[in-house]
Each structure stands twice: as structure tokens, then as C-alpha cells.
Amino acid sequence: xxxxxxxxxxxxxxxxxxxxxxxxxxxxxxxxxxxxxxxxxxxxxxxxxxxxxxxxxxxxxxxxxxxxxxxxxxxxxxxxxxxxxxxxxxxxx
Numbered sequence: 001x002x003x004x005x006x007x008x009x010x011x012x013x014x015x016x017x018x019x020x021x022x023x024x025x026x027x028x029x030x031x032x033x034x035x036x037x038x039x040x041x042x043x044x045x046x047x048x049x050x051x052x053x054x055x056x057x058x059x060x061x062x063x064x065x066x067x068x069x070x071x072x073x074x075x076x077x078x079x080x081x082x083x084x085x086x087x088x089x090x091x092x093x
Contacts, residue, residue, distance in 0.1 A: 003054070003074075003083070004052035004053060004054040004059055004060075005024050005025065005052070005053050005054075005070075005071075005074065005083050006024070006050055006051070006052060006053070006062060006066070006067035006068075006070050006071055007022035007023055007024035007025075007029070007031070007050070007051060007052075007053045007058075007067075008022065008023050008048065008049070008050050008051075008067070009021070009022050009031075009033075009046050009047055009048060009049050009050075009051060009058070010022065010023050010028070010047075010048075011047070012043050012044055012046065012047055013030065015042070015043040015044060018032055018033040018034045018037055018043050019031070019032060019033070020033050020043065020046060020047075020058070022051065022053055022058065024053055024083075024084075024087060025071065025083075025084050026084075027084060027087045027088060029053070029056070029087060030056075031051075031053055031056060031057065031058050032056055032057045032058065033046055033058050034057065035057055035058060035059050035060070036049075036051060036058050036059075036060060036061055046058070046061075049061050050062050050063060050064050050066070050067040
């Protein structure tokens with residue numbers, strides 16, 4: 001199953017390439033911000049934002065309450081452990 005997992009942007013690594021580090025359930029990953037930035041919302045404006053991460057891309061911004069609720073549900077159904085394990089074993093770009 002493929003799903004978006006909430007994560008918080010903790011660093012903007014390369015604004016020109018729109019790459020950031022996101023903390024997803026305690027795992028730090030490099031994530032592409034291309035889907036959530038534009039002229040009015042540059043990469044730097046994303047720092048500390050909560051986003052839904054799917055296959056290495058931040059797909060949308062979400063608020064902290066939504067992130068926490070989603071993480072809770074994923075944890076309850078066991079999907080968070082599956083997604084976390086997949087992130088640990090996948091190649092970091």
C-alpha cells in the first residue's frame with residue numbers, strides 16, 4: 001500500500017534544487033519540495049512546516065493537528081511501522 005506519511009521539515013538543504021530534510025516518525029529523509037513551493041512560497045518558507053510525504057516528495061502542506069491525528073491512526077493500524085521500515089531500508093538520495 002502506498003500512502004502519504006506526515007513529516008516535519010527540519011532543514012532546507014538545497015533551496016535551488018528544492019531539497020529538504022524531513023523528520024518522518026523519527027526517521028530523517030531527503031525530500032523534494034517541488035510540489036509545495038512556488039514564487040509566493042519559496043523553499044525557505046517551508047522550514048518547520050508539516051507535509052504529507054509520498055515516494056520522496058512533499059505532496060502537500062498540512063497543519064500539526066492533522067499530522068498528529070494521521071500519525072496516531074497509522075500507528076494504530078500498524079502502517080506507520082511498515083512505512084518506517086520501508087524508509088529505513090530504502091536508498092537515501
